[in-house]
Amino acid sequence: MRSKSSSATEPSQLDSEKAPLVDNLPNASAAPALEAAAGLKQESSGCFMGISKRTVAGLAATGALLLIFAASAWIPDPGCIHGMVFPSQLQSASSDGRIDPARVFLSIPSTERLLENLRYYSSGTHVAGINYTQASYTRDYFEQQGIDAKIVEYFPWMNYPVDQRVALYNTTNNKVVFEAGLREDVVAQDPLSEDPNNLPAFHGYSADGNVTGQLVYANYGTIDDFKALEKAGVSVANKIVLVRYGRVFRGLKVQAAELHGARGVLIYSDPADDGFSRGKTYPDGPWRPESSIQRGSVIRLQVYPGDPLTPGYASTESAPRIDPKDAKNINHIPSLPLSYRDAEPLLRALQGCGANVSTIADSWVGGLAAKGVEYWTGPSELSVNLLNRVEYKTVPVQNVIGRIKGSEDSEHAVIIGNHRDAWCAGASDPSSGSAALLELARALGELMKLGWRPRRTIVLASWDAEEYGMVGSTEWVEEKIDWLRANGVAYINVDNAVSGTSFAAQASPMFKRLLHSVTRQVPYPNSNESVYDAWLRQSLAEHRLGSASTESVAHASANSDADIDANDDDGASAEKPHKPPINLLGSGSAYTAFMAHAGVSSLSMAFSGIPGAYHSNYDSPKRLTSFIDPDMKLHQAMVRIWGLIAIRLADDPVIDLDPVSYAKDVRKYIKMLKKQISAQSSDDTASAAALGRVRNLHAAQRQLLISSHMVERDRKHLRAVYGEDCQMKSRRRHASCIKLRESINDRVFGLERHFIDPEGIPSREWYKHVLVGPGRSLGYGAQVFPALAEAAEDGDWRQFQVHVKHAAETIYEAAWFLREV
Template structure:
């Protein structure tokens, strides 16, 4: 690791590398003692340099062993099949993963859960239709995506899952009123209220485009407005180039063809909707499906943008404002109302809800000094179809990391802490498998997990790597990036960041996102276990528009061919990000003093307070929160100084106490009651999704939700609650010898 400053400190069994960031101690490496390299009986005769050499040799062996060819082979095998959760193929895949990992020397366990999943009808597709006043069919959607001659003929297209929105209700709804609501955000609905009477939306159907927010939130907001059906589509302005559409879409590029349709879940919570807060085991009571408050109540269906054009051209009403206009040429985007020529529009959905068994796979390398402290690496292995990007990319790398770490074990490498590899089931349905696992083992994971490293769509481009993290891991992430070469270049990832940051070394503001959302398998670890977690992705900034992801997301076109021909032909990007994630895991399992810097959390709190004040009413008093943040800074600074100057690094008890304090900082921000009644599964008071968008982590979520409600009393109450949890984090950082008063 390229530390800014390295200090070698050692005695007897504990030899370490001390990391200083800007003069602040943030971590120290414990050097493993391979039994074939150093005879324990003569261990004390060996120098610090020998221990450091041993550790660096293992690190280099790890980095050199990550193979682009192996990852490519893993992805090719993965993308030859469909991966719908809860099916027989899904069970067989879990068993296959377990077998592979046992072959690498991991201690493997399988964790089953019986959860509520949603499926389209195998025969009757969900469709959108338009009828004339005499009930003659004028238009009908196809209910499927096109298959192209360029696609691999050996792929099991007969197993493809038709486009549907999981958990949306079945049934048929019809209306003569159709409204266009842009991206179906809360702001879009509020703006629409200024254009027309809110009551006009009641018992109507709406059409809106994918993007900006989570699809489930679109449907949830629409339901609150009395809407009976939602049609979603990907607008050309977001998923295709601005010109020459037909020649620049799949199968000729990464862009969405005219019949492409994004599948996905409409569930707005994480985990099994029948056993919220508790694991979906056979002994657990299940909330009845009928009138279940966690399930959508209205019909919804996606269509291709070719079909959306047919619908939009039949709408009437006032032309929309410019930023509501999409990418169709010669189509007038209107707010809507009654359809032209007394037409009516109908959505027919044939979805079913079924309780199915899913299986998580956990492979463990047991730590030899602190086996009860866990570093976890995870990727989900389910997908809506072939899933070459989501999450074939993460699964392929997960297998490669298991292989390489297994090889290190055969070279007598032993981690200080336990390293767990996780293959999660049913992530696509709403982070189901991983959340059930965290719920079942919440008591031990809440006290033992150091970090969870997530791999979900880790490669969707090759230009730049972006990271999401707890602020505690900011400096650690910088240091890791200095040690891995960026793909298709001679630069390190850190050097690449600097070049794209106008030469400035403060790369975090551009390439790091502080706090993680709830839209992947880190959700349970963020909101329940409350560990300090990390996720990363390589992507191309140039193609990202309002959809926030790659154009072919959740379509049947996520094939191996897509990745090999258009995204990462030599798999150097997969190799680079495997090295980053693997090196992070390698370091976190072996380092003696955890590389968490609480001063970075203070910086994040300051930024969040500034942003929150900018949107709050002038009358709101933030004094108590400001004082708490200032006190947190003092506590973090004093903690780092105390560690640097007084910690006896050869004393395992002192080391354990300090590491426990660092692990408890994140946990101190967790509200065990949940952030609100309607979001009781979200517990992190500093970073959590808002009520209206599960995709993005929002700072001070309860305060900002109250600000959106314009409820002055609740704003002040939420400020006081967040202040309390910052005080809790301060007490964690204080000397553990006694309980000290803050004020």
């Protein structure tokens, strides 16, 4: 591996693979492009294929026009789908004569290129710290598109598997009754299932250890589940705890077990959540087969992400490190993931021991009941030996950072990112997003060949070591924190771009208007709908079914803005959402440091819904193209959405971030907080007093809403009096226009920063956002007003009063900031 670190690990066999597919533009015929330029290709609906005549007229002076069509497969005009016209696509040039980059961009993304990219990135296991080849490939690809790019290395402390064992045995005669295979079956049709570099059963940041104890089943391993065991008279002290994936982040399951005195934790994928109970299993269908193992990190994500030994600052090669025993985001008992095939004998060994889980709650019964398994709590008569040998070391990880310098306002930047590392081949997570990032880079490169440059800088980031706990992105944000807080316009994240067919998004409320607008412009594959239409339809169907979010490849929060208030002004209804839901941002992907630590408004999105291969050897291109996106059009749609949002934020004269939506959502957050207090508090008097103090938040929220409307009035005034482009001959009017436009932009992208508290959330100070952050007992899931919610949960009403006052002051200060013209 090319690294300055003497502790670097050697590259895997990925470094010796065949030369990557980085080629020049294909030798495609120019005839389709010439036909389109002449307006000859036309459907019966009257919609032209390709770009419009007006666009052609604006570009005819350059031969670069042909490169667009030679570089991508010919596709129908995104403004026309089976005769349906998207009106916002019909303009092809802006008022100042510049090309309309969004219009041209939509015709560029190629499904063939996306498939090539996907096959490259998921050609083998590429774990963090041992994928330098892919880092250099990504950098070189960016550079070939005319994008300045470099590799930025950090040196975090990470673990790798050495030896694992799970055995069930009789302590009386030491006879082994069952030994877990801890391996996934080979699928004959899928060569990646037998890649010699595939990882064994493993948890990132798990503790090294060899422990033995009786077995106890604890359902999903939530705090409430452990409380239920205590109520049933079952102790997990000195036991091995068996829990299933779902509900909360896996690191919280291990932490909860540790806090209750357990010696070790086994986490299995139950078929009720992700297996044969959901449908046909791979290779016959997309769902998780019986031998499939879900790897993943068990870092204490809710404390802080990133390198455990450099909390709050970047893990550069020379950075000081804390002692590992002082790292607060590391668990101290060993853990391993299991398949449900390996979990079945363990569950059968519990039969008749302790309490039948139906006496606790029917929700404790999993899908293996269909195979005659009875779910009991234990403790078991037999014992379990859990061996987890891991090696911890400091290793270099590589972020790839590309930069397209802005033409007018180069200091301010829009950042778009995807992580590159995977536990296995990672076709969905994250290679579908990595494939999309490369194609987005190529499309931006084609625009630059036409002479286009964004007004603001665009930064493209390919992160490493995200799977361990957002390490690469966190270290970069910690190093660039001052620059980001001064200049970061927004961060747009795509992790696993395609793992299902349902569009989903988590975002700061600042993105609502823009995201709804863009998804209306992009066709949903193989339909007469836009992505927006399909998104709304799918969310309404899920709402009717009452489906609940679980921990999945989408990392989606269970908190949706459509489920909060039946009478809110934006039309969201608890019974029937008027707009597609945008979830709150908790944690679980690379946006975490941007939003929760730096205060940069963030968006994360995906086509999700079928997590049946998540973090397993079966997350392969074969499965992805067989059952989820056979024609790669979902990937293409994601590139279009991602690119349009980036172009709009980087190139529109006035940044389309929406403080009014934010102010309205703050009111929703307050209502959510009040419901939590009412539901949690056993002290009615204290609860009533706390709810009374929340009135301060309501008053602050009203001021924020008033100030937000002032920004919108300024935006309307700019359009009506000057025009957003500030194209006028009078120097005085031009200067006034520029000043007002800069003021609007500074306020809308700076608003998020005003919800950042430098002191952070008590006991987990790295998280600094006052309004929203990952829940202390959720991990991935979001919690509104986290400091207040946690004080209420702890019954610390004195601290609650302090935090209410501070939160109200923070909102008031944000409101006054929006009035600074």
